[in-house]
Amino acid sequence: MNNPFNPSFGRIPTIFLNRGHLIDEVVEELDNPNSPYKVSIVYGMRGVGKTTFLTEVGRKVEQEPNWLVVDLAMGSNLMATLVDNLYMKANSDLQKTFESIRGLSFSAFGLQLSADISKPTLSTYQGILTNMFAKLRKKGIKVLITLDEVKSNSELKNFAAYYQILNREDYPVALMMTGLPENISELQNEDVMTFLLRGKRIPLSSLNLLQIELSYSKVFNQSGYKVNADTLNKMAVMTMGYSYAFQLLGYLVWNAAKESKIINQALLDQVKIEYLIELDQNAYTKIFSSLSKQDKKFVLAIAQSKDNRVLIKEIREKLGRPSNFVANYRRRLLDDQIIKSTNYGEVAFTLPYFKEYVLQQYRFEQGLE
Ligand SMILES: Nc1ncnc2c1ncn2[C@@H]1O[C@H](COP(=O)(O)OP(=O)(O)OP(=O)(O)O)[C@@H](O)[C@H]1O
Ligand SMILES: [Mg+2]
Structure with missing residues (x-):
């Protein structure tokens, strides 16, 4: 049997743990036409499972x-891609309806505009889309637009402005986005967004954690592993509930015990080295490098404490x-998860072995000076 765990980003894993009934x-x-979810934002730190969540909802x-x-x-180009994808996803009946929109034709490569609209502008696309959505509405077809990893830029601004019009005119179009907390909070700075x-x-x-433990138990026991x-x-605790870590540890343990079929403390110790390297390379390096200098000082102060749960007082x-300075950074790091x-008055790291990572990073930096 193939390894059922999949520690790669952005794909629905075979072993998917449901977050309640979310x-x-x-x-x-x-x-529901008045659903509060008509526009929704899924957010959380790197590797928490945003893309997977979005894909699963879409599916x-x-x-x-x-x-x-x-x-x-x-x-x-969000607007142009939306036109193309609406056409591609439509059934043949609907495609014919879209083709009846004046000046438009579609080919295997997507939208083709007639010669008199040689250079499409933003309003060209708006016109086309509104036409398409009117046809969809008439047929009682609703659309969910998914948008992974939003970032504040001019493209999103144009799209947001147009989506706002659609929404105001009550077209049945829902929008679900995902983003890192820091990118989501940047949207606040732009009026349209x-x-x-x-x-x-x-x-x-x-x-x-219990769900993780039960899942490991089921998968490994059913596949003839002794554990x-x-x-x-121990394994559940080693992941601290981090989605990426759940897949990664399962994957490494599966491979390491493939021959012996025995999972015990010695095996976990053996796997741990590779586990930490992969966590560092694929997640922590990116997470850590997106922190500001002050954030890093705060994080280091937590890591250097002898406790895992650290009093804010000690950090201060x-x-x-x-204290207002410290409170501000505490809030930022809480928001970024x-x-x-x-x-x-007490905090702890959310990620497994992040303390070790930060201390090691600090040692490397000291060594370079
Ligand atoms: N509900 C879940 N159950 C089990 N594993 C999950 C779940 N959600 C995500 N994962 C696993 O976690 C890892 C990260 O998932 P995903 O790529 O969706 O994260 P992300 O939040 O989009 O990360 P990034 O911010 O880097 O884009 C993947 O290996 C995925 O298989
Ligand atoms: Mg993602």
């Missing part, structure tokens, strides 16, 4: 009658900064 709830809610909505799902990606922020926020955080309850519990004393609040 996905079903969202899918069901979308059918489910697509199975519903009278829904079209169109996936857009930043970095392409604040409209997107008024939608429903869907924060993704850690997976449930006791204690080790399973270590940094020698006033780097830390979580464990008790009143």
Whole structure:
């Protein structure tokens, strides 16, 4: 049997842990014309499972009658891609209807404009799209647009402005976006885009540890591996509920114990080295490098504490900064999900072995000086 775990980003894994009934709830809610989910933003830190979540919602909505799902990606012309994808996703009947829009024809390569609209502008696309959505509305077909990894740029601005018009005129078009917390909060700085922020926020955080333990237990036991309850519990703790870590650890353990079929402490110790390297390379390096200098100082102060749960008071004393300064950085790191609040006036890292990563990073930097 092939390794069922898949530690690669952006693909629905074979072993998918449901976050309560969140996905079903969202899918069901979308059918309600006044749904608060009509515009929604899925956010959370790198590797938490945003793309996977979005893909899964899209997959489910697509199975519903009278829904079209169109996936857009930043970095392409959003409006033009939307025209093309609507056409591609339509059934042949609907495609004929689109073809009846004056001046338009479609080929295997997508939209072709007639000669008199040689250079399409933003308003060309707006006109075409509004025409297409009018036809969809007439046929009772609803559209879900998914947009992964939003970032504040002029392309998104144009799209947001147009989407706002669609929404105001009550076209049945829902929009679901994903983004890193820092990119989402940047949308606040642009007037047009604040409209997107008024939608429903869907924060993704850690997976449930018990669910992880049960899933490991089921997968490994069913595949003939020998593993006791204690080790399973250890494995769940080693992931700290981080989605990417769940896939990665499962993947590495599966391969390492492929021959012996025995998973015990010795095997976990053996796998741990590779586990940490992969976490560093594929997640932590990116997460850490997106922090500001001050964020890093705060993070280092937490890492240098002898405790895993650190009192804010201790951080304040270590940094020698006033409490409003420290409170501000605490808030930023909480928003970015780097830390979580464990008790009143106390925080801890959310990611497994992040403390070790930060200390090691610090040692490397010291060595370079
Ligand atoms: N619900 C889930 N159950 C099990 N594994 C999951 C789940 N969601 C995500 N994963 C796994 O976590 C990893 C990261 O998922 P994904 O690529 O969706 O994260 P992301 O938040 O989009 O990351 P990035 O910010 O880098 O784009 C993948 O290996 C994926 O298989
Ligand atoms: Mg992603």
